[in-house]
Amino acid sequence: MTKFYLSLLCVFLHLEIKAQENYGPKITALGTAGVAIQDVWSASKNQAGIALLTKPTISAGYENRFGLKELSNKSAVFTLPLKNYTVGAIFNSYGIDAYNEIKTGISLAKAFGPKLLIGIGLNYHQLSITNYGNANTASIEVGLQYNVLPKLWLASHIANPNQSKYSDDAEQVIPAHIQFGGTYIFSDQLMITTEFEKVLDREADFKTGLEYKVVKFVALRGGISVNPFKQYAGFGVHYQKINIDFAVASHPVLGYSPQISLGYEF
Template structure:
């Protein structure tokens, strides 16, 4: 167990699963930079700018069975006269030994009928048994541009201040840039593509598809390159409630699964 905790200390900045963006996104290989739903609070907050109703959602993920690694996230959006506000909280933990908490307050709005922009202030807390607790603040910027009714481009900057500072602390939030696009191929098929970069020259490319069977039932799948993983999932939409499930398949670590529940009011 202590070896696993040490591994997380050294490599936690590479664990993209620390940011939970719901089962819909996960089933599409987390290619969510250009998607629009309440779960955009975990991927690209500009995606909530077009939401017209308040929504509350929860997500639970079991990472790689038998490792005791879990994440629990909550999402809340509420439109206002000045834009759409969002609240996000995610707790990523390994038993009682490793715990990372991230919360964020977002304001997202449409500057024009095609351009959405968002800003998010995050509170980050890392707790490791025998090592103590570290806290820091960070901020995100998000953009989405609608090229047409069916085609959306997205850009998300996670902690961009790290690109212009050399200050090091005991807890550094990684700086990442995500570029993505989504395109509605037909009334039933949505295609999403993402790429991600960070300061340490990490790169990933993701591809996801969503297929709507009868408007209320959706099948999803996707793949990512680094590491090479496959994803699949499904969702059911009721009048105000939607339930989504997803699984990912890592060649060494095995299966991870997630369940999300969303209520619009």
């Protein structure tokens, strides 16, 4: 029986470590349904979401996946609004010295009128495995968000459409995905967001999340994804210029993955 569970664990771990995207605790707590969200972390989720940010913002996060140090993820995002554009930068490092993946990216987003936002991102991926060597490659991402109704945003995002990869024989893939979803803002306090996601070679997923502001500066969040079935919860404190967000993801077999981020608006 132990063996059975061990093998089950390995299967799941294998699937899970393949998906190393990190979108920060705010989006994660919403079940990672962030395609139609506007936040500094949109720089890594859907670049269009940074177009309306008005202040330069930086945020850095740390995730400890399934309580294993080896699967930890360090990430940082930065956005800078310019005259007509907003530029963003992301950094994401996953793994340990023996196995390390680094993703660095820049993005550019623009608002075409008050309703339509479009963003693109360019990423540089580095993979290094001790005793095996290093590999690099680049990928692109494109996203848009559209304000259909006063309270409703629809969005879509495509990543790595040309399926670039490290090399023909490397198993590590740069996921190619298409996401679309919507966010409905019920009130100043309440927002619900959803996202459909299809990653190439994986089953389609549906995610949904909810954010509720208990008081003006404290938000509670919860979300789920159905495939694999995961539950998410978290909170955020936005006090003056400081943002602290926390999230925990729960996988029925593998357990909990907590993450935290600290952000500052200039």
